[in-house]
């Protein structure tokens with residue numbers, strides 16, 4: 205049996221915060237605002253996995269109203285999510301992601317981001333891909349006010 209999952213997230217960019225993508229910190233003037241560390245890609249990937257396995261969503265599992273998750277390491281949340289997915293008998297076949305922001309450039313960090321996700325999700329790095337896009341000057345991403353991440357995953361179980 206195979207299942208596809210989709211995740212999407214958007215975070216406001218502000219001064220004084222780190223810019224994290226799947227636990228990799230990119231040098232940037234502004235970073236992701238969030239109740240957790242704001243790692244937009246970790247959140248989109250978590251929701252893709254949860255959606256494919258029909259196990260809920262991160263807003264429900266780790267609600268912003270719960271102080272437990274204040275400034276939480278989102279890769280730790282992803283590890284919890286992947287543990288649930290594995291417990292339900294699933295393994296990851298592949299994961300494809302798009303990160304959209306005006307700056308910083310994602311491409312120089314792509315392989316580190318892929319490696320971080322591959323290690324956490326227990327697959328080889330060739331099962332993970334990440335693209336960087338801009339907002340072409342349009343909308344909150346194009347205005348440099350936000351970063352958006354999309355993720356699609358395929359899960360398989362016997």
Ligand code: MG
Nearest residue numbers: 213214244247
């Ligand atoms: Mg989020």
